[in-house]
Amino acid sequence: MTGGPELELSALAPVAFTAIGAMLVLLGEVLLSRAKSFLGRPITDAYLTTLLGFFSIFWLILTAVTAGQGLVTGSSEVFNLGHPMMRVDTFANFAILMIAIGGILTCALSVTYLTVLHVSHGEYFALLLLATCGMILMVSSVDLMSLFLGLELMSIPIYALAGFARRDLRSNESALKYFITGSFASALLLYGMALVYGTTGHTSFEGIRGAFDVQGPVGLAGLALLLVGFAFKISAVPFHQWTPDVYEGAPTSVTGYMSVAVKATAFAALIRILLEAFPEVQGRIEPVLFALATLTVVVGNVMAVVQEDVKRLLAYSSVAHAGYLLIGLVAGTPEAIAGVLFYLLVYTFMNLGAFGVVASLAQQGRDCERIEDFAGLARQRPAVASLMTLFLVSLAGIPGTAGFVAKFLVFAPAVQEGEVLLAVIGVLASVVSVYYYLRIPVVMWMRDPAPESVRPEPSGSEWLVLTLCATAVLVLGIFPNLEVLEGQPLLDLARRSAALLFG
Amino acid sequence: MIQVLFSLFALLAVIGALAMVLNVRNTIAAALSLVVTMISLGGIFVLLEAHLVAVIQIMVYAGAIVVVFLFVVMLLNLRRDVFGPSGQRLTKALGAVAGVWLVYRLLVLLEGRLPATQPLPDGFGGYRDVGMALFTDFLLPFEVTSLLLLAAIVGAIVLAKRRLD
Numbered sequence: 001m002t003g004g005p006e007l008e009l010s011a012l013a014p015v016a017f018t019a020i021g022a023m024l025v026l027l028g029e030v031l032l033s034r035a036k037s038f039l040g041r042p043i044t045d046a047y048l049t050t051l052l053g054f055f056s057i058f059w060l061i062l063t064a065v066t067a068g069q070g071l072v073t074g075s076s077e078v079f080n081l082g083h084p085m086m087r088v089d090t091f092a093n094f095a096i097l098m099i100a101i102g103g104i105l106t107c108a109l110s111v112t113y114l115t116v117l118h119v120s121h122g123e124y125f126a127l128l129l130l131a132t133c134g135m136i137l138m139v140s141s142v143d144l145m146s147l148f149l150g151l152e153l154m155s156i157p158i159y160a161l162a163g164f165a166r167r168d169l170r171s172n173e174s175a176l177k178y179f180i181t182g183s184f185a186s187a188l189l190l191y192g193m194a195l196v197y198g199t200t201g202h203t204s205f206e207g208i209r210g211a212f213d214v215q216g217p218v219g220l221a222g223l224a225l226l227l228v229g230f231a232f233k234i235s236a237v238p239f240h241q242w243t244p245d246v247y248e249g250a251p252t253s254v255t256g257y258m259s260v261a262v263k264a265t266a267f268a269a270l271i272r273i274l275l276e277a278f279p280e281v282q283g284r285i286e287p288v289l290f291a292l293a294t295l296t297v298v299v300g301n302v303m304a305v306v307q308e309d310v311k312r313l314l315a316y317s318s319v320a321h322a323g324y325l326l327i328g329l330v331a332g333t334p335e336a337i338a339g340v341l342f343y344l345l346v347y348t349f350m351n352l353g354a355f356g357v358v359a360s361l362a363q364q365g366r367d368c369e370r371i372e373d374f375a376g377l378a379r380q381r382p383a384v385a386s387l388m389t390l391f392l393v394s395l396a397g398i399p400g401t402a403g404f405v406a407k408f409l410v411f412a413p414a415v416q417e418g419e420v421l422l423a424v425i426g427v428l429a430s431v432v433s434v435y436y437y438l439r440i441p442v443v444m445w446m447r448d449p450a451p452e453s454v455r456p457e458p459s460g461s462e463w464l465v466l467t468l469c470a471t472a473v474l475v476l477g478i479f480p481n482l483e484v485l486e487g488q489p490l491l492d493l494a495r496r497s498a499a500l501l502f503g
Numbered sequence: 504m505i506q507v508l509f510s511l512f513a514l515l516a517v518i519g520a521l522a523m524v525l526n527v528r529n530t531i532a533a534a535l536s537l538v539v540t541m542i543s544l545g546g547i548f549v550l551l552e553a554h555l556v557a558v559i560q561i562m563v564y565a566g567a568i569v570v571v572f573l574f575v576v577m578l579l580n581l582r583r584d585v586f587g588p589s590g591q592r593l594t595k596a597l598g599a600v601a602g603v604w605l606v607y608r609l610l611v612l613l614e615g616r617l618p619a620t621q622p623l624p625d626g627f628g629g630y631r632d633v634g635m636a637l638f639t640d641f642l643l644p645f646e647v648t649s650l651l652l653l654a655a656i657v658g659a660i661v662l663a664k665r666r667l668d
Contacts (some may be wrong), residue, residue: 012643019650026657044543083640123661130654137647149647153654160658175662217612 011077011088014063021059029122053111056125064100067093072486082278085146091497092140095268101455102261103132105352112254112459113359119488129158135265144193144203162250175248181242191230195222205277208220214469233266233320237295246316256355264344275501289330295322301429304436308455331414335499339409346406351390360458376449389441392472396437402476512586516543534572541565
């Protein structure tokens with residue numbers, strides 16, 4: 001074709017769905033709040049939030065369906081206007097599917113939770129959709145420029161969401177801390193990108209791959225700064241200090257979303273940039289990743305043991321899981337990367353499930369946060385207690401749950417690659433994790449409830465989220481090869497996504 | 504001539520940056536040192552014949568952004584004694600030593616290994632080229648920036664507005 005570049009607008013579909021959804025949510029809130037009633041019911045704050053929440057879910061489902069179709073057909077679309085910026089291929093589609101699922105579950109969870117916290121404002125869903133849009137851009141970008149903009153578009157709404165409970169001092173603290181440390185990390189990342197661009201003269205991954213000098217100190221310094229920026233987003237030790245405070249203070253639904261979607265996005269983008277832009281540097285950064293993985297696994301698990309607050313405990317557990325995922329990155333084979341992708345998907349379900357239970361127990365504007373607050377839950381709400389136990393058992397990686405399969409798929413390739421030491425550290429740390437995860441079930445099942453404590457009944461949408469997560473954890477744990485998407489097991493799709501990056 | 508001017512601007516930029524970071528006593532002076540750095544960078548862009556970028560650099564950074572900084576400094580009226588005596592001397596000393604050592608190592612590694620420079624393409628940095636790049640090659644980032652601004656505005660309103668109804 002002569003006459004200028006071809007416009008493949010369909011590559012923009014997932015980004016466009018979320019962005020349009022966000023704008024319509026903002027418009028919808030203004031228009032609906034002027035109306036007296038809608039669909040035969042008077043407009044109240046809670047009703048408006050519910051409407052906007054389900055409206056956002058609609059756009060996220062559209063995104064998920066588009067990504068799922070792309071996965072099944074194995075399509076690869078490039079947004080290319082003289083300079084490729086995004087490539088929505090199998091790998092990107094897998095990541096987008098995870099992110100969209102995380103978004104859908106979070107929206108469904110937030111509908112009730114926002115009302116309980118007395119912060120029913122529609123802007124919540126607009127920010128959530130904008131953050132999702134940034135994540136989608138980030139995992140599909142093949143250029144430093146779109147990668148950085150995606151990162152910022154993901155981070156800025158999440159800074160605001162962390163402070164969404166505006167009257168809660170801890171939520172304010174959480175937003176401020178996340179904003180300051182996050183901006184610092186973004187600045188380091190940007191400086192790294194500038195150094196890489198300065199030495200190679202390219203911003204596209206392809207150009208960098210061709211021009212990167214593996215011996216050049218400036219380029220390597222840039223790569224190191226890039227790694228620091230990503231390590232911050234995945235909360236790898238020693239860049240994790242913000243995690244417990246931010247996770248504790250942010251509204252629980254936002255914490256859940258941060259822990260699964262931001263982590264999945266940062267890992268997917270890190271994997272893509274390492275394999276597509278810096279394939280020849282693998283040997284040089286392996287020791288760095290090795291040190292990061294070891295520290296993260298050990299510190300995350302040890303610090304989780306001494307926590308008394310459930311959200312802080314889950315925060316350190318999320319640090320520990322970042323460590324297990326980094327073990328897969330150290331191994332760096334297609335099989336290990338497929339394991340990491342599968343792990344991230346499983347983690348989405350089990351961690352959002354656990355945070356979902358914590359959110360559903362909130363009442364009168366405050367969270368059920370201390371471990372003692374769970375005492376006797378099994379007597380009052382046996383179903384909720386059983387689901388929580390299932391999620392925690394899966395997080396600990398006990399056989400029969402998806403958490404075990406995921407850990408196995410990450411550790412086994414590491415052993416095959418000769419990283420036996422790392423795998424042993426990972427397994428030993430998982431043993432430690434069983435102790436702190438099972439503390440909560442012990443309190444729930446063995447202790448008597450505090451006198452005159454009342455447990456709220458989870459709402460319909462909360463039940464839906466918890467059941468979906470539990471089903472996914474069990475199904476992926478017992479039949480990891482179940483054919484989910486038009487006769488294709490998720491595991492195979494993860495393998496194909498990973499193989500794509502190795503070309 | 505260009506060499507001399509470049510050295511002058513580069514020196515000024517570094518001095519301004521150092522003055523900003525080291526000047527912990529007076530935040531206003533620190534912000535004004537930042538202006539020196541920004542204007543020197545603008546000068547360097549002029550030397551690269553990137554006139555449009557130079558003007559934007561001075562208008563946006565030296566003008567708008569530093570003015571916002573100054574506003575915040577004046578609103579908060581921060582002085583050193585507000586922070587109280589800072590502890591962690593050992594950490595700071597270790598950080599300084601590690602930083603200096605890192606810079607030294609980088610300089611040693613850098614010696615004679617900077618990538619070769621290339622002549623600038625025709626029309627580099629003019630409004631025509633910047634416009635072309637912005638609306639063709641970098642159309643997507645350009646458009647995404649507007650979403651970013653939307654997110655920032657909504658986020659700021661959510662966090663700062665007195666009543667959200």
